Amino acid sequence: MTRFARITGTGSSLPPQRLSNADMVELLARRGVETSDQWIVERTGIRARHFAAEGVFASDLAADACRQAMSAADVAPGDIDLIIVATSTPDMVFPSTAAILQHKLGIAGCPVFDVQAVCSGFIYALTVADALIRTGSAHKALVVGAEVFSRILDFNDRTTCVLFGDGAGAVVLEASETPGILSTDIHADGKHTGILCVPGHVSGGHVLGDPLLKMDGQAVFKLAVGVLEDTARAVLDKAGKTSADIDWLIPHQANIRIMQSTAKKLKLSMDRVVVTVDEHGNTSAASIPLALDHAVRGGQVKKGDTLLLEGVGGGFTWGAVLLDL
Incomplete structure (x- = not known):
C-alpha cells in the first residue's frame, strides 16, 4: 500500500495582549522613534499584532495550538509518535523546544x-x-510553528519592530491511503544571510554580537517575490497541477504587497488568498499554520479544498507545499 500524509486537525494560539498600530506608535514615541498607523499600513498591511507576556515561551503557545489540533483530529497525546517544532525563538539553547513541548503535552x-x-x-x-x-x-505527527519574536525586536528601529508578532500554529499530520500532501519543494541560499538575521550568540555566559533582528527590507522584498513564484510553480508542476487547481493560497504572512505580487504572478485573485497579516503581523514560522487554522475555523477553507502553502525567510530559505485538505 502506498502511504500518504494528510492534515486531520489544525490549531492555533495568540497571546492575549493585542497591540494595535496606535499602541505601537505610542510605545515607540516614548523611545523618541516616530512612526504612524498610515506609514505601517501602507508599507505592510499590518494593523495589529500580539505580544507574549513575560514568562510565556514558544513552547507554551505551541502547547495550546497542539491541544486544539489534537482535539480537531480526535487524537490523544498518546497517539502522537513524532513532534517537529519550527521556531527561531526557542525556549532554550538546548534542549529543543520540541522536547519541552512534548513534556507539556504529556507525551514520552x-x-x-x-x-x-x-x-x-x-x-x-x-x-x-x-x-x-x-x-x-511515523503515523501521527504534530507539526508546529511557534514564535515569540517580540523578544528579539529592536524597538529603536521602526522599519522592523512594527512588523513582527508572537503566536503558534499546529497541525496533526496522519498516515493515509489517500493523498493529502501532493508535493513539496524546499530551497536555501546562504549567500543572503546578511539581509535578514539576528547576528548574536552566547559565549562564556555573555551575548556576543547583536541579539536583535536586522533586516534589509528592500533586498528581502526583491528576493521574496521571485522565489515565491518559482517554488509555487515547482510544486504545481510536481503534482501535475496548474494555478487554476488552487482553491486557496496560504502564504507566509510577512507583507501584504509580497502576497499581492505572488497572487498576481499566479493569476489568482486576492479573494482566494488567506490574509491574516493585518491582525497577526509577521509571526515567522507560526504564520502559515496560524492562517490555516484561522481559515478553517472561520469556514473559508473546507475539507477537500486544494491549498498552496508557501514561505520565505532568513537564510535565505524558501519553499512550498501543495495539499488537499
Missing part, C-alpha cells in the same frame, strides 16, 4: 526535534514530517 518516547528555517520553518517541518510518514517512520 517518540522522536522530537526543532527545525530552524525562520519564516519558511513550517514548510520545512511539514516536508520532513511528510517524508517520515510516507516511509513508515
Whole structure:
C-alpha cells in the first residue's frame, strides 16, 4: 500500500495582549522613534499584532495550538509518535523546544526535534514530517510553528519592530491511503544571510554580537517575490497541477504587497488568498499554520479544498507545499 500524509486537525494560539498600530506608535514615541498607523499600513498591511507576556515561551503557545489540533483530529497525546517544532525563538539553547513541548503535552518516547528555517520553518517541518510518514517512520505527527519574536525586536528601529508578532500554529499530520500532501519543494541560499538575521550568540555566559533582528527590507522584498513564484510553480508542476487547481493560497504572512505580487504572478485573485497579516503581523514560522487554522475555523477553507502553502525567510530559505485538505 502506498502511504500518504494528510492534515486531520489544525490549531492555533495568540497571546492575549493585542497591540494595535496606535499602541505601537505610542510605545515607540516614548523611545523618541516616530512612526504612524498610515506609514505601517501602507508599507505592510499590518494593523495589529500580539505580544507574549513575560514568562510565556514558544513552547507554551505551541502547547495550546497542539491541544486544539489534537482535539480537531480526535487524537490523544498518546497517539502522537513524532513532534517537529519550527521556531527561531526557542525556549532554550538546548534542549529543543520540541522536547519541552512534548513534556507539556504529556507525551514520552517518540522522536522530537526543532527545525530552524525562520519564516519558511513550517514548510520545512511539514516536508520532513511528510517524508517520515510516507516511509513508515511515523503515523501521527504534530507539526508546529511557534514564535515569540517580540523578544528579539529592536524597538529603536521602526522599519522592523512594527512588523513582527508572537503566536503558534499546529497541525496533526496522519498516515493515509489517500493523498493529502501532493508535493513539496524546499530551497536555501546562504549567500543572503546578511539581509535578514539576528547576528548574536552566547559565549562564556555573555551575548556576543547583536541579539536583535536586522533586516534589509528592500533586498528581502526583491528576493521574496521571485522565489515565491518559482517554488509555487515547482510544486504545481510536481503534482501535475496548474494555478487554476488552487482553491486557496496560504502564504507566509510577512507583507501584504509580497502576497499581492505572488497572487498576481499566479493569476489568482486576492479573494482566494488567506490574509491574516493585518491582525497577526509577521509571526515567522507560526504564520502559515496560524492562517490555516484561522481559515478553517472561520469556514473559508473546507475539507477537500486544494491549498498552496508557501514561505520565505532568513537564510535565505524558501519553499512550498501543495495539499488537499
